[in-house]
Every structure is written in structure tokens, then in C-alpha cells.
Amino acid sequence: MPSLYSAPVYWNEQQYLLSFYDPFTFRLTISLYIAGISLIPSACSAPGCISNYYPDDRVHIFRVPENPPELKQAWIRALHCDNIDRLKVVNVCIKHFREEDVEYIHKVPNGDGTFTSVPRYKLKLKGGAIPCLLPGCPSYYSSTSTSKRARLSYEPKEKEMLNQTIQLLSKI
Numbered sequence: 001m002p003s004l005y006s007a008p009v010y011w012n013e014q015q016y017l018l019s020f021y022d023p024f025t026f027r028l029t030i031s032l033y034i035a036g037i038s039l040i041p042s043a044c045s046a047p048g049c050i051s052n053y054y055p056d057d058r059v060h061i062f063r064v065p066e067n068p069p070e071l072k073q074a075w076i077r078a079l080h081c082d083n084i085d086r087l088k089v090v091n092v093c094i095k096h097f098r099e100e101d102v103e104y105i106h107k108v109p110n111g112d113g114t115f116t117s118v119p120r121y122k123l124k125l126k127g128g129a130i131p132c133l134l135p136g137c138p139s140y141y142s143s144t145s146t147s148k149r150a151r152l153s154y155e156p157k158e159k160e161m162l163n164q165t166i167q168l169l170s171k172i
Contacts, residue, residue, distance in 0.1 A: 044093035046079055046131065051093040060123050062097075064090040071128065078130050094123065096131035 042061060044051040051059045064075045075092070094102060103124045107115040 042089065042091045044095075045090045046092055046096050049093060049095065051095060060094045061091040062094070062123075062125055064092065071130075074130050078132060092131045096133050097125065097129060098132065101126055101129035 043053050044059075044061060045064075052061060065071050075090075079092070103126055104120055105117045106120045108118055109115055
């Protein structure tokens with residue numbers, strides 16, 4: 001019987017097996033890592049979500065964007081998680097995005113100026129997409145409106161207009 005704690009078993013310097021026993025679900029989770037890269041996707045960091053915790057539940061995840069910083073802060077606010085800065089890597093699964101926020105098709109240009117549509121192997125988020133669906137949380141955590149995205153995209157323009165107005169008023 002495996003230990004209740006995480007116990008790595010080394011085969012060589014490049015490859016090891018990490019297993020741990022979860023006393024809450026009574027499941028043994030085994031992850032295989034090769035050269036520091038996980039072959040099993042990371043778990044979702046959204047509150048109440050257990051996507052990618054177990055091998056039978058695998059979904060696509062997206063890493064929280066680092067740039068621009070406003071978008072990163074919008075993601076953190078949307079997740080309603082105060083201690084998320086403590087995590088080394090923050091991932092959010094596809095279950096927390098609307099269908100229109102995810103690009104499933106990649107358009108490849110042909111030589112004659114037309115495009116061929118090909119399904120994406122690695123899904124991509126559209127610019128400014130923010131996680132807005134939190135099924136494991138109270139309903140007021142989730143928002144299906146686009147107001148956050150609109151506010152995020154127009155905020156720099158409003159600041160610029162405000163700065164210009166202040167400069168004009170200071171000249172008077």
C-alpha cells in the first residue's frame with residue numbers, strides 16, 4: 001500500500017514517477033514526469049473545479065497571461081480567489097470560458113490567397129478573453145456578459161483621453 005504522502009521513485013536523472021494517495025477521495029494519483037515536463041496536464045486553479053485531477057477527466061487548460069498586466073489582474077478578479085498569487089503556475093480549464101472565447105479552427109493560407117480551415121491541436125483563446133463561467137461556485141461569481149471584456153479593452157483609451165483633458169486644462 002502506498003504512503004499517504006508524496007513519494008518520488010527515481011528511475012534515472014531524467015525520468016521519475018510521482019504518486020500520492022488522496023485521503024479525501026481514496027484515490028491513488030500517479031503522474032509521470034520526463035525531464036521536468038509533465039505528461040499529464042496540470043489541474044485547474046479555479047475555485048471548486050477539479051478538472052484534470054484524475055486521468056478520466058482531461059480537459060484543455062490555459063495559463064493565466066502575464067502580459068498585459070491588466071489582463072492578468074482581470075483573470076484573477078474573475079476567479080474570485082484572494083490567495084491565487086501564492087501559486088507558482090495558475091491554470092484555468094476550458095470549462096470556465098464561453099464557446100465564442102475559444103478558437104477551435106486555424107486558418108492556413110494557401111498559395112492562391114485563399115485559406116484552408118484546420119482544427120487546432122492546441123486550442124487558443126481570443127484576445128481579451130476572461131474566464132467568466134464558474135460552475136462550482138455561487139451563481140453571482142459567474143457572469144455571461146461581455147462588460148468585463150469591454151471595460152478591459154476601453155480602459156487604456158479612457159485613461160489616455162483623461163490625461164489629454166488634464167493637460168489641456170493645465171495649459172489654461
